[in-house]
Amino acid sequence: MSRDTYIQLESVTKKYTRGGEDLVVLDQLDLTIPEGDYAALMGPSGSGKTTILNLVGGLDVPNSGRVTVAETEVSGIAQRQLPAWRARHVGFVFQSFNLLPVLTAHENVMLPLQLTPLSAAERKKQADFALEIVGLSDRAGHRPSQLSGGQEQRVAIARAIATDPDVIIADEPTGDLDRNSADEILELLDRLNDELGKTILMVTHDPAAAANARRILKLDKGNLVSDEANDRSRKQSQGEA
Amino acid sequence: MIAAASSLKGRRKLSFPLRLAFRHIFANKTRNGLTILAITIAVFLLCFLLAVVRGIDAGVRSASSTRLVTQSAVSLFVSLPMSYRPKIDAQDGVAIASEFQWFGGYYQDPSNFFPQFAVNKDRFVDMYVNDFEIIEGPNGITGPGAREAVKKAFATEKRAAIIGIGLRDEEKYDFKIGDTVPIIPAIYQRADGGAWEFVVVGVFRPLKARIPDRIMYFRSDYLNDSIEVGEAFGEVSAGVYYVNIDNSNQSEVIATEIDQEFLNGPQRTQTVTEAAFASFFVSAIGNLPLFLGTVGGAVLFSIFFSVVNAMLIAGRQRLNEAGILQSLGFPPITSTFLLIFEGLAVALIGGAFGLALAIGTQDLVVLNFGDSIRNYEIDPGLMGLAIGTSAVLGITAGLCAGIPFLRYRPTEALRSIG
Numbered sequence: 001m002s003r004d005t006y007i008q009l010e011s012v013t014k015k016y017t018r019g020g021e022d023l024v025v026l027d028q029l030d031l032t033i034p035e036g037d038y039a040a041l042m043g044p045s046g047s048g049k050t051t052i053l054n055l056v057g058g059l060d061v062p063n064s065g066r067v068t069v070a071e072t073e074v075s076g077i078a079q080r081q082l083p084a085w086r087a088r089h090v091g092f093v094f095q096s097f098n099l100l101p102v103l104t105a106h107e108n109v110m111l112p113l114q115l116t117p118l119s120a121a122e123r124k125k126q127a128d129f130a131l132e133i134v135g136l137s138d139r140a141g142h143r144p145s146q147l148s149g150g151q152e153q154r155v156a157i158a159r160a161i162a163t164d165p166d167v168i169i170a171d172e173p174t175g176d177l178d179r180n181s182a183d184e185i186l187e188l189l190d191r192l193n194d195e196l197g198k199t200i201l202m203v204t205h206d207p208a209a210a211a212n213a214r215r216i217l218k219l220d221k222g223n224l225v226s227d228e229a230n231d232r233s234r235k236q237s238q239g240e241a
Numbered sequence: 242m243i244a245a246a247s248s249l250k251g252r253r254k255l256s257f258p259l260r261l262a263f264r265h266i267f268a269n270k271t272r273n274g275l276t277i278l279a280i281t282i283a284v285f286l287l288c289f290l291l292a293v294v295r296g297i298d299a300g301v302r303s304a305s306s307t308r309l310v311t312q313s314a315v316s317l318f319v320s321l322p323m324s325y326r327p328k329i330d331a332q333d334g335v336a337i338a339s340e341f342q343w344f345g346g347y348y349q350d351p352s353n354f355f356p357q358f359a360v361n362k363d364r365f366v367d368m369y370v371n372d373f374e375i376i377e378g379p380n381g382i383t384g385p386g387a388r389e390a391v392k393k394a395f396a397t398e399k400r401a402a403i404i405g406i407g408l409r410d411e412e413k414y415d416f417k418i419g420d421t422v423p424i425i426p427a428i429y430q431r432a433d434g435g436a437w438e439f440v441v442v443g444v445f446r447p448l449k450a451r452i453p454d455r456i457m458y459f460r461s462d463y464l465n466d467s468i469e470v471g472e473a474f475g476e477v478s479a480g481v482y483y484v485n486i487d488n489s490n491q492s493e494v495i496a497t498e499i500d501q502e503f504l505n506g507p508q509r510t511q512t513v514t515e516a517a518f519a520s521f522f523v524s525a526i527g528n529l530p531l532f533l534g535t536v537g538g539a540v541l542f543s544i545f546f547s548v549v550n551a552m553l554i555a556g557r558q559r560l561n562e563a564g565i566l567q568s569l570g571f572p573p574i575t576s577t578f579l580l581i582f583e584g585l586a587v588a589l590i591g592g593a594f595g596l597a598l599a600i601g602t603q604d605l606v607v608l609n610f611g612d613s614i615r616n617y618e619i620d621p622g623l624m625g626l627a628i629g630t631s632a633v634l635g636i637t638a639g640l641c642a643g644i645p646f647l648r649y650r651p652t653e654a655l656r657s658i659g
Contacts, residue, residue, distance in 0.1 A: 059568060059651040080572075087570020098565045098655070102264035107257075112569040114257045159569075 005068075006035035006199055007056055007167065012065030012075075014051050014222075025051045027222040028065070033215075035070075035166075038193040038200040040213035040230075047219040049203040050171055056201060057090045057169045058082045070166050087115040091160030095172035097152040099144040105155045106131065106140035112163045130158035134188060150181025157188055161198070168192060170202040174209050186212045258575060262582040269555065273587050276551045280591025280634065281598065283544035284627050288599035288619055289606070290537035291626070294530040296616035300451035304516035305372070306489040307336075309496055311482040312518070314509035320478030321508050323465065326361070328502055334486050334495045339364040340461050340479035346424035346437065353413060356453065357424060359461035359480070366392040366403070368485055372452055373445040376406065377418055391443030399463050402439035406446045407454035411608075414455070416441050422457075429464060429475040437473075450616045451519055484512070541630065548638040552584050556642030557657075563646045564654030577643030584639025585632060592631025596624055 009031040015022045026048045033039050041049040054060035055067045058074045067075040069089060077085050091112075092098075099108045109130050113123040131137050134154040144152050153173060160168055170189065174182035186209055192198040193214075202213060210216050211230065218226035266273050311329060313319035320342070329338045339361035347354045366375075366388065377383050378390035395401045402422065408414045416422055423436035431437060439459050447454055467473040486495050496512035503510045513521065563576035599619050606617050646654070 054652050057568070059655075083567060083570045083572045085570075086568065092568045094655070098561070098568075100261070100562060100565065102268045103261065107260075110257065111566075115570050 005032050006037070006070060007031075007033040007201065008066075008068040009052070009055070010066045010068070012055065012062045012067060014048070014055065014060070014062050025222050026055075026062070029222065029224060031217070031224060033199065033201065035199055036193070036197050037215060038189070038213045039202070039215045039217055040210035041201065041203045041217050041219060042205065042207075042210055043219035043225075046221075048222045049219055052219075053169045053171050053201060053203055056167065057092060058086050084115070087112060087163065089166045091163065091165040091168045093153070093156050093160050093168065093170040093173045095175040097144070097149070097156045097176070099152055099155055099159070101144050104141050104143055105136060105147065105151075105158075108144070108155055109159045109162050112159060116163055126162055126164075127158075130162040131155070133161065133191075134158045148181065149177050150184055153177060153181070153185050154188065157185070157192075161192065161196075166199060168198050168200045170200065172203055172205065174204065174206055182206070182209065258579055259582060262579045262586065265555070265559070265579070265583055266586055272551055272554070276548055276587050277591040277594065279544050279547050280588055280631060281594040283540050284592045284595025284631055285598045286540050287537050287630065288596060288623055288627050290533045291623055292599070292617050292619055293614050294533050295620075295623070296450070296614060296618070297530055299616045301516055301519045303449040303451045304514065304519050305449075305485075306492070306514070306516070307486050308515040309484040309486060309492060309499070309512050310515055310518040311338075311484060311499055311510050311512040313481075314500070314511040317481070317521075319508065320476060320480050321482065321510065322506075323477060323479050325479065325503065325506070325508075325510070326482060329482055329484055329499055332495060332498050332502065334488060334491045335499075336485040336487050337364050337368055338482050338484040339368050340481075341483050342461055342464065342478065342480035344424070344429065344459075344464070345427045346429075347427065348414065348422065348424060355408065355414075355455040355457065357457045357459065359464045360458045362396050362401075362460040362462060365458060366395060368483060372449050373405075373447050375403075375443055375445050377409075377444040379418060379442055381418065387443070394442035395460070398440055398442055399460060399466075400438055400440045401442040402457050402459040403443040403445060404441055404458075405452070405454040405456045406444055408457065409444050411455070418442065418444065424457075426473075429468070429473050431467075431473045432471060453615055483515070541634075545634055545638070548584070548588065548634055549641045551587075552580060552638040552642035555583065556580055556645065560646070560649065560654050560657040563649065564651050564657070567651035567654060573647050573649070576646045577640075580643035580646070581636055581639030584637075584642065585635035588631045588635025588638065589628070592628055592634075595631075596627045599627070600624075 009029055012026050012029045013024065014026040015024050017023070025046070029048070031052070041052060043049055051060065055062055056069060056074070058077065062075050065075070066073055072085070074085070100111070103111070106127055109127040110123055113126055116123065118126065128137065128140070131140055134157050136151060136154050136158065139147060139151060144155070147155065173189070174185050177185060189200055189202065190212055193200050202209070204210050213230055216226070216228050216230050217224060311321065313321055323340065326338055326340060329335060340359070342359040344357035344359055346357055375388040375391050378387040379394045382390045391403060395403060404416055408416045418441055420441045422439045422441060424439060425436045439457070461479070464473070465477045468475050468477050484499070486492060492514055499512045500510050559576065559580065563573070566575055567573055603617065603619050606614060610617070
C-alpha cells in the first residue's frame with residue numbers, strides 16, 4: 001500500500017437492524033485517504049460519518065467489504081485482537097471528551113500507555129510530553145471536573161496521541177465547545193497533522209472546523225457525494241487577517 | 242515526537258486498573274459505604290450466630306462416651322428417687338454413679354445467675370477426673386495434690402462447694418477458697434427465708450467444652466438433710482443420675498438394663514448417653530442450631546442480593562467507561578475485572594469490619610451472655626469462613642455486574658450515558 005492509500009475502504013456496506021428492519025448506513029462505499037492527510041467528514045445525521053470512524057478505528061466491523069489501515073485489513077482482524085490493534089494504531093477523540101472522571105488529567109493520559117511495554121518511567125515521560133504538547137502540563141493533577149470543556153478536550157487529545165498512533169480519529173471534537181475553545185482544539189489538530197504528520201479523520205457538522213482539514217468529504221445516505229481538496233492557506237490567511 | 246515503545250518490560254501492570262477500581266470505590270462513598278455497612282452487619286451476625294451454634298455443637302461433641310444419664314421417662318423436670326443410686330451402681334458395667342440435682346439459685350441478684358448442682362459427696366470428684374482439672378484446693382494447695390485435697394474437703398465439710406474458675410476470676414463474683422458464698426434459692430426455700438450458704442473448698446478449670454467455667458457443685462446431702470429436718474422446703478430427690486461406665490461399647494446394653502430395673506419402680510427411667518442427653522437438652526428449646534443457621538443464612542442471602550444490586554447499579558454507570566477503555570485498546574474483560582475487583586474490595590472491607598466487630602465484642606458477649614451462650618469463640622476457622630464468605634460474595638456480585646460488559650461492542654457501550 002502506497003502513501004496514497006493509507007486508509008482504504010473498499011465496497012464497504014454496513015447495516016444496522018432497527019425495529020426488525022435493516023437500515024443501510026454505508027452502501028458499497030469506497031474511500032481512500034493518504035498517509036498524513038487531514039480529512040473532514042461532513043453530512044447530515046445518519047449519513048454514515050461516525051460509522052466510517054468506527055470501522056476505521058476497529059470499533060465496529062462491516063457487513064461486507066474491506067477496511068484497511070496501514071496495510072492491515074482491520075475488517076479481517078479477529079474480534080479478540082482488535083483492542084490490541086487499536087491500542088497500537090489509533091487514537092480517539094470524542095465529542096463528549098470521554099475522560100474518566102475519577103482519574104486526573106495525567107492518569108487519563110497514562111491510561112492507554114498501560115497497554116504498551118514501556119517502563120513506568122517511560123510511560124510517565126510520554127504522558128508528561130503529551131500534556132506538554134497540548135499545553136496542559138500545569139493541569140496534570142486536576143480531575144476532569146476541575147477543567148474547562150476546552151481543557152478536557154485537550155487532555156483527550158493528549159490521551160489520543162500518548163501512544164504515538166498512526167491515525168487520530170476525531171468524532172465532532174468541537175461539538176461541545178464554545179467558539180474559542182473549538183478554535184484552540186482545531187489549532188491543536190492542525191499542529192498534529194502539520195508538525196507530527198498524524199493522519200486525521202474528523203467528523204464534524206461545523207464548516208469552520210472542516211475548513212481546517214486538507215480534504216472535505218461529504219456523505220449522504222451512506223454514499224460519498226463529494227470529495228474536495230481544501231485550501232487551508234485561505235483559511236489561515238483569513239485567521240491572520 | 243513520542244518515542245516508540247522500546248525498553249520492553251514484558252508484562253502489563255495491574256496496578257493502574259486496580260487504582261482505577263479503588264478510585265471508583267471512593268468516588269461513590271455513600272453507595273459503597275452503605276454496602277460496606279450492610280456486609281459488616283451481615284458478617285458480624287454470621288460470626289455471632291455460627292459461634293453460638295459451634296458452641297452448642299462443641300458441648301455435645303465433648304460429652305463423654307463412657308457416661309450415661311438416667312432421667313425420668315416422663316420428663317426431665319420430674320426427679321428420680323435417691324434410692325435408685327445403689328441399684329444403678331449394682332448394674333454390670335457401671336463404674337460409678339452420682340445424683341445431679343438442679344438447684345437454680347442466684348448470687349445476690351437474679352442477674353448474677355450461674356448453674357448450681359447438688360452432687361454426691363463421695364463420688365463426684367472421682368466421676369469427673371477427666372472432665373475438669375482441680376487447680377486450687379484448701380489452704381491454697383495447687384498442683385497434682387489439689388484433687389485429693391479437694392476430694393477430702395468436699396467429703397468432710399457439709400456445706401462444701403467446688404466452683405469453676407470463672408466464679409473465682411470474674412470481678413462480680415470473686416469467690417476464693419474458704420469464702421462463704423450465699424446463694425438465694427429459687428426452688429428450695431429455706432425455712433428462715435434466708436440464703437443457703439456454701440463454703441468454697443475447690444476451684445476447677447473445665448477440660449470439656451460442655452462444662453461452663455461459671456458453675457458450682459455442692460453436696461446433695463446438705464440439701465436433702467436440710468429438707469428432712471425442716472430447715473428447707475422441697476422434695477428429697479436426685480434429679481438425674483450421671484453414670485460412668487467401664488466400656489463405651491456397652492452403653493446401649495447398660496442403658497437398657499438400668500431402664501429395665503426401674504420399669505416397675507416409682508419412676509420409670511430413660512437412660513441415654515451423655516451426648517444424646519446434651520443434644521436432647523439443646524433440642525428442648527427447639528432445634529436451635531438449625532434455627533440460628535437459617536437466620537444467618539437468610540441474612541447473608543438478603544445481603545448478597547443487596548450487594549449484587551449495588552454492583553449492578555455500579556455496572557450500569559460504568560458502561561460508558563467500558564466503552565472508553567475498549568476504544569483505548571483494553572480488552573472487554575478489563576471492565577469486568579474492574580467490577581469484580583471493586584465488588585471484592587467492598588465485600589472484603591465490609592467483611593473485615595464485621596469480623597473485627599465480632600472479635601471486638603467477643604469478651605463482651607462472653608461476659609454478659611456466657612451462661613446462656615456457651616463456648617462462644619470467634620476462632621480462626623470462623624475468621625476464615627467470614628473472610629471467605631465475604632470474598633465469594635464480592636466476586637459473585639462483581640461477576641453479576643461485570644459479565645454483561647463482555648457482550649457489548651465498544652460502540653454500544655460508548656453510546657450509553659455514564
